[in-house]
Amino acid sequence: MAFKRNVDRLPIIPADAKKHNVTCHYCIVGCGYNAYTWPVNRQGGTAPNENALGVDLSKQQPADSTAWYAPSMYNIVKQDGKDVHLVIKPDAECSVNSGLGSIRGARMAENRRSDKMGTQQQRLEEPMIWRYGTWQPTSWDDALDLVARVTARVIDKDNEDDLFVSMFDHGGSAGGYENTWGTGKLYFQSMKVKHCRIHNRPAYNSEVHSTRDMGVDELNYAYEDYTLTDTIFLIGANPLETQTNLFLNHMVPGMRNGAKVVVVDPRHTVTINACRVEAGKDNVLHLSIKSGTDLALFNTLFTYIADQGWVDKDFIANSTFQGDIAQTLDEGHPAALGSFDAARAECKLSLAEGAAICDVAEADIVKAAEWIAKPKDDGSRRKCVTAYEKGIIWGNDNYRTIGALVNIALATGNIGREGGGVCRLGGHQEGYFRPSDAHVGRPAPYIDQLLIAGKGKVHHIWANDHYKTTLNASVFKREYNRRTNMVKEAMDARAGATREELIDAIVGAIEAGGLFSVNVDIIHSQIGQAAHVILPAVESGEMNLTSMNGERRMRLVEKYMDGPGSSKPDCLIAAGLAQHLERVLRAEGRNEYADQFKGYDWKTEEDAFMDGYHAANPEVTYDRLRAMGNNGVQEPVTGFADGKLIGTKRLYTDGKFTRHGREDGKALFCAGAWRGLQAAGKAAQRDSYKFLINNGRSNINWQNWFLDKDNDFVADRFPYPYLQINPEDMGELGLKAGDLVEVYNDVGATQAMVYPEPTAKRSETFMLFGAPSGTQGNVINAGVNELILPNYKQTWANIRKISDAPASVRAMSFKSWDYVGS
């Protein structure tokens, strides 16, 4: 039976409730919400003057009402140590979402820690140290002292290579400008840590090197461009599920304004279905290409568009590099970069060649080219907004593929103009402010492989869970467990010993090949099971937090509740670690090194913000952001006048491209020819296993999954990761809906639940990525591109039945996700 809360009434928000600005901290879109709080022994009334909504609540409210909230938008939490009612409801005044709530953000309140309501009891409350064969609570000083002392044993002023760091680089969630600065200052200023990686990839690098090298920042438009455009060009993206209210509140109005849609994706998605509903079938073109052939498609489109002369000659002449090659192909550049003509020569692919490689009709490629670039009958240029995401970022030949896509936008002059832009859609929000990472090098070290190979002695982890989300995960987990267990056993053997004896024992185990693991997170994660020290962090709303969304819209989330127990903002945890390192180093007589750890006397997250982001952006303060409310300001901020921060609606409106750092301000084209499946082992895997195991996220299982594994509504829908598979394939394998299957190949195995999907092509499945109960990354091989960008999407494996459908899924809905009008 479907999960029901059996809640049939909710407390009414009183007229004098406190109201806070909240930007949803889950996905990149950053919908505006308001958090209302009021004392637990009070409630509002139904009369308009008795409630904060100002309406008569004794009556049924109409559709799109601002005067309703769901049980998922309600909780009882602690604020300044006291119990308060909490309602977090969508903000109709926010231009991002106009009052829409997604299945994720509209459950923010329900996913807060509450001792009264029993929600999110999984949240970490106190620092913990591995003692007596398990994790025992302790004080911050005790935990940080141990971390600092062990870390100090393996780092030195001139060599910090034995310290490995996995740290988030995102905004939202528990990231944000405060926390990326706190961690960044520690590891990139006080130290120069080279062996580090980011939360969703095994190295410290850009997801989109090529567009930046070409001069084009990947977030260059405004969301309103979707409503101003002639064509929406979506590649490897599924925005209805993973940028929901960007799709509903901006793309759909664009379609209702007459925009056509081109979607490049090997599989059918709910996004494509919804586009057909809104724009009409004839105005939606789905290019269902063979997995991993995006580069060939883009080069074919680029060639055809150039051959037809559908390019913006003035834009190319004035805003792009004139000459031949500006950047040669080398170890750090998987393709040469240069002029339009140089790229055209290198990328040349005929319609016939492109159609054959991608397995789509030539006529469809022509149609796509026309919709993207063919001038209108009156000779005016066509506007096209291009948006891409993990389908190509985590796909074959990342550098050349993204470069080839940006080529099309540059050639048609569709950057820096209304209705244009070529942008990453994004996962998390952004909130990156750190000292230079140039010392890391390019290509950056492949951290996961180094850990597997026995490198590194101490590992600091900030809100990363490699166990659930990395590639080559079977091998990684096996080695990581082995190495961290060596240290656990050494600690167990010295139970009751002095601090000095314990540290000697830990260092002994490290020198024998073990790994000391420190885990900073809001919950006890899967990789946290291997940790020796666990440090509890807070997340958005439990601290003031600034981030920007996919159109660079920066907002301040105001703290509206206490964090659990003794948990702290990451920036203050980093500061505490720096202070303990300074103390320990000084006690050891390493004064010069200790001096590098000064400058962390922050009392609040605002202090960290002022020390970092504000220092470089002096116009921006908490007070000014607070006054800008849920609409915030679009970065970069250029000034402050009339009590308002002045932002930038879209980048490059002056036709000058600067992201590559070239003084001439000219954009570069990417001269990257198609070269098949680029990453090691991919082609062989494709030839050896029957099923494509395409993979990604879903509407319900997305950036909030770390909390949702403890959410009944979500767990009821998908207790196990689904594997969408064609019913005829199911028949051949003897499978029924809900059966559990093993997915296995040359690098590992994992488990999934069968979900029939009639639109799936034969032998092309889609598995939910990042599930706690079935790590898809177990079957993704270690293959990466030259710059260590992982290739999750091109994975092949075989499938065998393990079990009939378990009881928890027998009554579950296995129907089509597609909306059908009546």
Next chain:
Amino acid sequence: MKRCDKMVEVGRRQFLRGGVIAAAAIPVVGMSATQAKAATNGALLEYPSSRLGNVKDLKVNEPMDVAYPDADAPGVLLKLGKAVEGGAGPEGDIVGFTTVCPHKGFPLSYNAESRTMNCPGHYSVFDCEAGGQQTWGQATQNLPQYMLRVDDKGDIYAEGVDELLYGRLSNVL
């Protein structure tokens, strides 16, 4: 949103046509001016027991417009032709749901082929054969379902709802 606004209107007409008016039992808070004595309210809402129809009125897979717990709360009765969890009647196949989408309050329409309630506002799909589980969509709750009782005469009564209805902070206004 023109099209959707029309749908709202259509939805209103549908439930008015259903024409079932139930007397809502509204809990009354009694409070004397001088005495600060709390009234005794039930921990649960008092739902009306409303006759929505008779089993003879229902044909398999043909939705019947109803309203519950009052005339401002449109809903539907369905005979699915096979027993489902929560199903009432001799065959255990009669179910009732709200037809107001728990996401943004748009009127749902019944798709007889898939036996789902579909929302034209933001494309959510709810499975009538799986307790109103949201097969896919934006709502943060599954579709509110009626608790049904069928008496000896075949009369179908609704006597409760298992989730909060859209547009009201108390299911019984």
